[in-house]
Amino acid sequence: MDLSFANARLEKAYFFKVNQELIKAMHEQEEKKLEHENQELHWMKCPKCGHDLKQTKLSSMVVERCTHCEGVFFDKDEWTQLFGDPESHESFIKTLHSLLVGDGKPD
Numbered sequence: 001m002d003l004s005f006a007n008a009r010l011e012k013a014y015f016f017k018v019n020q021e022l023i024k025a026m027h028e029q030e031e032k033k034l035e036h037e038n039q040e041l042h043w044m045k046c047p048k049c050g051h052d053l054k055q056t057k058l059s060s061m062v063v064e065r066c067t068h069c070e071g072v073f074f075d076k077d078e079w080t081q082l083f084g085d086p087e088s089h090e091s092f093i094k095t096l097h098s099l100l101v102g103d104g105k106p107d
């Protein structure tokens, strides 16, 4: 058996494996970088019009409100926290009124 040929195959296989691991790590790093850039680009931006969102106090909680179209955005479970029991229409109407015409608008 030609040892130089066998060694060349082992060396080629070794570097192939090392290169694959490096390429995979580079792809993962690039994906994280793109995800981070994407988050930075969209952080606190209105999904409807793209303008800045501003945190504003609404009732007992803080929600995000667009400085342009005045859309209001709720995080997970905030709707239920804000409006409480869905059967309670009084609470819903008071909070909705405050949200639309009351003191819930941004400064």
Ligand SMILES: [Zn+2]
Binding pocket: 046, 047, 048, 049, 050, 051, 066, 067, 068, 069, 070, 071
């Ligand atoms: Zn908007």
